Amino acid sequence: MPATAKREGRKLESVAEFDSVGLRYGTGAEVLRDLDFRLANGGFYFLTGPSGAGKTSLLKLLYLAQRPTRGRISLFGEELSEAPRDALPAFRRRIGVVFQDFRLVRHLSAFDNVALPLRISGTGEDEVESAVREMLAWVGLGDRANARPPTLSGGEQQRVAIARAVINRPDLLVADEPTGNVDAEMAHRLLHLFTALNRLGTTVVVATHDVGLISATPGAQMIRLENGSVVDPTGALRNPPARASSEGLA
């Protein structure tokens, strides 16, 4: 079923379901093992764990940059582990990603970087113009719209990356250390943006080491990875939160 049809269909209970998922790169050992969990629709999740635990690999599976080597992954109600690659773009348009290394297009202005998801999904230029100006102003970069990434500071680049990830109001927002390069005030603003999106129905998954960020979001669920496996001592993942619980986050 096309992603757009699914989007207009019944409300999904979970946006992502992992069933016995394993991942290995090449012939190496598995970096992710036996992942069995689901992310509730509208949930807010922090992904934590020591370096090398597999957080970035798990995020890659979530934003469809990697296929699992075993097991099944469903996103938005569709089993995508072996879906043809032509089917993936429609699902990617429903996912916003904030990369740890920003992944901005260096020769494009901040405006064009943020506008990219809208233009790719066929949004008209008038709408793109107003939406991007508003978003850049919101992340405090209204006066840097024409600046190219190499002329922006690390924090500014991160804000452009976040603006690009959320400009399309994604159903699923995946962020890898999104506050790693910004000051405390901007981190608070970005967290506010994430929780605001979450209130609008976006499921948010944030990989972070930032304890302050986690403690500032008390209702969020925690996914802890160790040695490629999910550690779930509270059982929160087996009993995903209802929408009401995440509404109390902001």
Add this chain to the structure above:
Amino acid sequence: MMLAWIFASPAERRLLSGGRLRGPTPWVIAIMSFSIMIIAASGLALTNTATLLSNAIEARYSIEVPGGGRDLQHLLQAVRSAPGVTSAQAVPEAEMRRTLERWLGPGARSEDLPVPALINFDLRPGADVAPIQARVSAISPEARIAAHRETVRPLLNSLRLLQWVALGLVLLLSAAAAAAVVLAARGALDTNRSTIDVMHGVGATDLQVTHLFQRRIAIDALTGSLIGAVAASIVLLLLATGAAFAGQLTGGATLGPIDFVILALLPVALTVLATSVARAAVLGALREAL
């Protein structure tokens, strides 16, 4: 729409780094286009030459009478009155000796040297030479009839072979141009790999990415093809103006209107080829990734 990719918005044009005519691709294609045009023009001129020659001698025959022309006038009358003969002339002995002099020197003028009598005649297309052979043999049993097309067949064969060589060279150069475009497309993909990853990450389809490259390579190919075609046209014009083209290259044959249409279509064909190859190369490369 199939050709929607040609009309990119300014924002789409900004997506790929680097500008047009900054790489070697347009210039490589210009050289290929120039070479293809010159070779194609030569090939077409050879075709016309072969056709002219073939038409001129197709129905022409010679009667050779060893030992001289005792019965020459009688033979000439018999040939002229034969059905299907459109014209017949006896070659004067003086002309024969002048011709032989080129090979034998002044000795060819000697009366001691026997010179065969020669009658050239043309047949109407489809006419049978056998009745004429019978008439000639009745008058002069030792006379032989030779078809000119048999005499010049090796030359015609060589001309036709050269046509095929020209066609082969055109195809070979087109293949080389296509290979250059594939390399250029792969280079452009590598240069823009991070942009492509970002585009895929935010939901771009392979076709959306491919159209960016396809459009740029189409413009580069068209620019290069036209540069090469203009340069080739100037060279051909100079050759033709100096009468060298018509006289030496084509042996008297010239290029006709259809030939010019073919030559004018070559840059377009090269552009279409380059664009199609680039599209296939980019799509193929993109499919290697997730």
